[in-house]
Amino acid sequence: MRRRTRIAAVTAALLITAGAADSATASGQGPRQQHRHEAAALTGTAKLYRSAGDDITFSFDAHLAAGDTKNPGAATGTFRFSHYLHGKGAWARAKVDCLVTGGEVAVVSGVITDSDLPGAKGRRVGVTVQDLGRHDRLGYSWAATKDLGPRNLPKCVSSAPFEKVRQGTGDFHVVPWRPAL
Numbered sequence: 001m002r003r004r005t006r007i008a009a010v011t012a013a014l015l016i017t018a019g020a021a022d023s024a025t026a027s028g029q030g031p032r033q034q035h036r037h038e039a040a041a042l043t044g045t046a047k048l049y050r051s052a053g054d055d056i057t058f059s060f061d062a063h064l065a066a067g068d069t070k071n072p073g074a075a076t077g078t079f080r081f082s083h084y085l086h087g088k089g090a091w092a093r094a095k096v097d098c099l100v101t102g103g104e105v106a107v108v109s110g111v112i113t114d115s116d117l118p119g120a121k122g123r124r125v126g127v128t129v130q131d132l133g134r135h136d137r138l139g140y141s142w143a144a145t146k147d148l149g150p151r152n153l154p155k156c157v158s159s160a161p162f163e164k165v166r167q168g169t170g171d172f173h174v175v176p177w178r179p180a181l
Helices: 001-014 022-026
Strands: 038-047 057-067 077-084 088-102 105-117 124-130 137-140 173-175
Touching: 038 088, 038 105, 057 088, 057 105, 057 124, 077 105, 088 124
Parallel strands: none
Antiparallel strands: 038 057, 038 173, 057 077, 077 088, 088 105, 105 124, 124 137
């Protein structure tokens, strides 16, 4: 039982790690500017709101090149997340393997490449972001599970964006995907 609690805490922590916004800024591309060669993008960092004071952070730097408009599985980039409470928790970094956006909503998935959560490396996880300006929302594929969810999670699968970001931290930016249908 104790291990499952730790896994749940670590999973939440993995979704919080920063880094995506820094790389967008370093490249000269602000979080609200779309690069003309992108079919879709999800960038930014925010902390989730939890009344118990959990420190949960998610950061994204995910991009789909204009030349890959018909193939969301060709998306590139990384995302990080972390979850800590009273000094305990975990973090993870994932390599993006799919990105689908529509309007203000993005679903990104990736395979965890680095983490301090035992058993997390190699697992695919998905995250959904709703870009509402300073009131963004977020959901994750393991929302209804006791750990990171199924080992065979398909690409671009996640839950509805049910979590609220902490006031003043919402800076996710979704670039809408507009494939020719």
